[in-house]
Amino acid sequence: MFSLMQSYPKIFQLTYLTPLKSNFLHFLNLQQAPRIHFYYKTPAPFRYFAASKMEKKQWQKHFFPLLLTIFFFSTFPYKTSLALQDDYIRQPPGKVVVTPHHRSQSDPQQVHISLVGKDYMRITWITEDKGVPSKVDYGKISGKYNAMAEGEHTSYHYFFYSSGKIHHVTIGPLEPGTTYYYRCGGHGPEFSFKTPPPTFPIEFVVVGDLGQTEWTASTLAHVDSKDYDVFLLPGDLSYADAQQPLWDSFGRLVEPYASRRPWMVTEGNHEIEIFPIIYPHGFQAYNARWLMPYEESGSTSNLYYSFDVAGSHIIMLGSYTDFDENSDQYKWLEADLAKVDREKTPWVIMLLHAPWYNTNSAHKGEGESMRKAMEDLLYEARVDVVFAGHVHAYERFTRIYNKKADPCGPIYITIGDGGNREGLALTFENPPSELSLYREPSFGHGRLRVIDETRAHWSWHRNNDSDAYVADEVWLESLTTSESCWTNTEDRSDDSKVNKDEL
Numbered sequence: 001m002f003s004l005m006q007s008y009p010k011i012f013q014l015t016y017l018t019p020l021k022s023n024f025l026h027f028l029n030l031q032q033a034p035r036i037h038f039y040y041k042t043p044a045p046f047r048y049f050a051a052s053k054m055e056k057k058q059w060q061k062h063f064f065p066l067l068l069t070i071f072f073f074s075t076f077p078y079k080t081s082l083a084l085q086d087d088y089i090r091q092p093p094g095k096v097v098v099t100p101h102h103r104s105q106s107d108p109q110q111v112h113i114s115l116v117g118k119d120y121m122r123i124t125w126i127t128e129d130k131g132v133p134s135k136v137d138y139g140k141i142s143g144k145y146n147a148m149a150e151g152e153h154t155s156y157h158y159f160f161y162s163s164g165k166i167h168h169v170t171i172g173p174l175e176p177g178t179t180y181y182y183r184c185g186g187h188g189p190e191f192s193f194k195t196p197p198p199t200f201p202i203e204f205v206v207v208g209d210l211g212q213t214e215w216t217a218s219t220l221a222h223v224d225s226k227d228y229d230v231f232l233l234p235g236d237l238s239y240a241d242a243q244q245p246l247w248d249s250f251g252r253l254v255e256p257y258a259s260r261r262p263w264m265v266t267e268g269n270h271e272i273e274i275f276p277i278i279y280p281h282g283f284q285a286y287n288a289r290w291l292m293p294y295e296e297s298g299s300t301s302n303l304y305y306s307f308d309v310a311g312s313h314i315i316m317l318g319s320y321t322d323f324d325e326n327s328d329q330y331k332w333l334e335a336d337l338a339k340v341d342r343e344k345t346p347w348v349i350m351l352l353h354a355p356w357y358n359t360n361s362a363h364k365g366e367g368e369s370m371r372k373a374m375e376d377l378l379y380e381a382r383v384d385v386v387f388a389g390h391v392h393a394y395e396r397f398t399r400i401y402n403k404k405a406d407p408c409g410p411i412y413i414t415i416g417d418g419g420n421r422e423g424l425a426l427t428f429e430n431p432p433s434e435l436s437l438y439r440e441p442s443f444g445h446g447r448l449r450v451i452d453e454t455r456a457h458w459s460w461h462r463n464n465d466s467d468a469y470v471a472d473e474v475w476l477e478s479l480t481t482s483e484s485c486w487t488n489t490e491d492r493s494d495d496s497k498v499n500k501d502e503l
């Protein structure tokens with residue numbers, strides 16, 4: 001809790017003030033320069049009144065809950081957050097794509113699947129009709145369901161918003177590398193998915209800061225143009241930013257992809273949605289909608305967990321929950337890493353939201369306290385790769401430990417360029433650090449194809465109009481097979497204490 005409190009001002013600023021500012025401009029159509037000037041000239045408590053009569057009506061009719069929020073926050077000195085944003089120039093963001101609901105009230109919507117323990121899959125969907133049962137019929141032949149599983153359901157309220165019935169049903173045991181057909185709640189269309197392979201090769205798609213813009217649609221189309229096994233998302237999903245209907249819209253946008261392959265996610269700052277006093281703990285929508293296998297991995301929070309799939313141990317950390325040495329997350333991570341059997345899972349891959357290494361001007365230093373708290377654990381466990389999001393650009397580093405190149409440290413990759421509505425983080429620091437091997441502010445996605453226990457191929461696919469262009473690629477070697485990294489650990493750790501590069 002202490003570390004959360006320490007970072008609270010920044011979380012508060014980034015989670016509420018920045019998105020609220022952009023929402024305010026968006027909904028009041030105040031994007032034109034003269035009006036922005038007029039808007040900012042107006043003293044903070046009276047900015048709402050700078051809007052025209054018609055615009056006020058729009059707000060009151062469609063965005064009344066958000067209006068209250070803005071009124072509350074307009075008393076805060078949020079010039080600081082604007083200054084933070086102005087440190088770098090952003091490309092024009094893509095338009096938000098609002099995905100409507102076309103099916104009946106009892107039909108499933110926002111269907112997505114996630115891995116939950118060995119050979120099991122959790123099916124999650126939402127119905128407006130609260131009477132629909134939480135059950136899934138499934139089988140290996142289309143239209144012939146020889147198995148059925150029942151599960152649980154939940155729902156939540158956020159100010160005046162009430163969610164639909166959120167169903168979670170775990171099905172299995174399932175055969176690996178097999179296509180299954182399924183129907184949710186006994187209603188609506190048939191869906192299908194393919195289970196991951198039992199062993200190598202396996203292909204992960206990695207996309208951070210996805211959002212729901214035209215760029216998001218383009219990224220997902222590129223992802224879908226080539227087969228893969230598991231989708232990994234290191235935080236910032238819907239960019240709903242407390243506008244709960246946008247969570248529904250996001251669920252519908254990603255359904256064609258997330259109902260076909262497991263989507264494993266961790267939280268970013270846009271998932272927090274804390275509102276002081278009323279919703280002090282945050283993550284209400286995220287935890288209800290994107291339930292991950294935390295209990296199965298011994299975690300007590302949906303905000304961090306791990307799972308095994310085809311020779312890979314994947315760890316999802318939480319940048320926005322406690323991570324100091326006395327925290328539950330730290331103790332859980334320590335225990336989780338101690339349990340890893342590199343014979344069974346030669347690859348150890350970690351995802352989190354705020355990058356520990358970053359040469360972009362955006363979000364500089366935001367992952368530093370977490371790095372200081374946890375980097376030793378990763379290093380000692382010989383974690384192979386760490387993916388982060390948050391910075392809206394792509395950057396690949398060499399292997400690093402304690403701000404210094406180290407052949408036994410993880411490779412760090414920032415991939416926060418999925419398609420968010422805030423635009424790109426264009427400014428990288430110069431001269432570039434020798435630790436940063438490739439960096440580019442473009443939208444795109446990554447693919448990690450793990451060939452065997454030793455080799456994996458990483459590629460970054462830039463959204464280049466209608467094609468996904470491979471702009472960066474590299475072969476990776478698992479640290480499991482590096483003999484030198486499992487001997488003289490203490491010597492190497494001492495040697496790495498000198499900080500040469502400030503990242």
Ligand SMILES: [Fe+2]
Pocket residue numbers: 209236268269270353389390391
């Ligand atoms: Fe973020």
